[in-house]
Each structure stands twice: as C-alpha cells, then as structure tokens.
Amino acid sequence: KAGVTQTPRYLIKTRGQQVTLSCSPISGHRSVSWYQQTPGQGLQFLFEYFSETQRNKGNFPGRFSGRQFSNSRSEMNVSTLELGDSALYLCASSPAQGPLRATEAFFGQGTRLTVV
C-alpha cells in the first residue's frame, strides 16, 4: 500500500509569489491535515479536510488556503509569500473522522519550501 505522497519535495520561490503544494493520501483515507514545521515555531496545525470540506483551521493568516478534491487529494496554497513562510510543510492522512483521526495519522515526507 503506497504511503502519503507529497509533491514537490523541494521548492524555491521568491517573496510575493504564490505556491501550491500537493498531497495524495493513502488509498481509502478521506481525512487530510496539513502542518507547518519551522525551527522556531516547531510543528503547527494549518487545516484539515474531510470529504472536500474544511473541518478545522489553525491560527494562520488568510494567505494560507487549501482544498480537497473528490478523490481525497488535497492542495494547499500560499499567496504573497513571505520569507517567514520558509518551512517544511507536512501532510497527514487518516481513514477516520473526528477525534479518532489523530490516532491513525500517517505523514508524508513533506515539501521543503524556501522563500528568497
């Protein structure tokens, strides 16, 4: 069974640009969550999607958005990039919904975004 696939693995963008990251969950998983990992702030929850609907959102500005498609694949978009957006962006998929989703979260390898 294939794991969570995130593309691209590495990305370099310029300040002010926008970027789209992709996450393909494990087959059959309908819940997808996104996290930002930085040396200063650690791992922070961005948002969660289930059945194409955003269920939860972390404390991030509106420049960070996402969506989920009918095949459960998810994308996140960051507009007007800032230097501080440089981070490892991790996606996690789960077969469960609600509180149990965290108990069965499988993470991808992440997309390393560098903003210059």
Place this chain on the structure above:
Amino acid sequence: AQSVTQLDSQVPVFEEAPVELRCNYSSSVSVYLFWYVQYPNQGLQLLLKYLSGSTLVKSINGFEAEFNKSQTSFHLRKPSVHISDTAEYFCAVSGYRGGADGLTFGKGTHLIIQP
C-alpha cells in the same frame, strides 16, 4: 486547548546506554498521547500512542512510554539505544473530543547517540 512541553531540546547519550525523553502536557479535556520520530529529511513516523487502558505502551523497536495522569506526563524511554535511534522525537496530544487544532506537538528533542 492543549499544550506540550518537551523539557530537553537535545539529549546526548552513549550507545547501549538507557535514555529518557521527557514530555509534559496541559489540557482541559482528556487527551490521546503520541510519540513521533523524524529522521533527517523525512516526515513523521508514529512510534507509539496511548489511547486508553494500560498506561504503559510499547513500540516494536524497544521504546516504551508511560502515561501519568497525575503528573500530566508521557515520558519516552529505551533501556539500550543504538546509533540508528539518532533522530528528532516529538511528543503530541490530541483532545479526546477532537478539537480545532489537530495534533498539538512539542518542540522536539534531538536524540544524539554517541559511539
């Protein structure tokens, strides 16, 4: 809301020695508890989790963690470490009734195994 404190940012230990990575949490609701491991340039892998029942949980590679409700702790231990255990370890919690913030992680502890 929940918070997680990992008391040590870095723990150096000699190969074959025992190790303990400390984790304390704060929450107004009952929680599930997790330890994840991250190797360089990799995502997170679940090491072990406490959902309910026995407070001592074990992983397949020799790690164990004990849930202590009175001390709100979930320390990770291994009696004898190997070079391959060198990695970043994250403690995490999730509210029993779900919540708006997904998994809440600690800042991580870098376990450095010295030969």
